[in-house]
């Protein structure tokens with residue numbers, strides 16, 4: 001029996017190519033203003049105008065009261081590292097080791113987990129301040145990370 005090749009199982013190998021970057025346009029994503037705000041250098045999320053709940057990630061319906069009466073709100077300009085870890089091997093494609101992941105607390109009560117970029121792991125400590133870092137992604141999209149202030 002001949003050795004089986006991947007072409008024996010699929011029609012087009014490209015159907016299995018994964019694009020991990022979110023679709024960021026109005027026809028593909030109902031929270032697309034989030035990405036427009038990132039392009040302006042602003043990290044935002046949604047707040048419920050009926051009950052006041054601030055949610056993360058941004059949503060189109062409040063998880064507390066099921067209202068869709070939401071508004072966009074900016075994050076505070078800095079967050080503080082609550083905890084962090086350093087990954088030295090097996091990092092995701094496109095990233096370079098070592099990679100620092102941090103839990104970041106903001107004064108609005110939101111805690112975000114994110115990689116820290118442009119950051120020497122030896123400089124990271126609990127309590128240090130971080131700021132937003134927006135990075136261009138393929139096909140006119142953006143991703144967000146944080147870096148030490």
Ligand SMILES: [Zn+2]
Pocket residue numbers: 048049050051052053062063064065066067
């Ligand atoms: Zn609500």
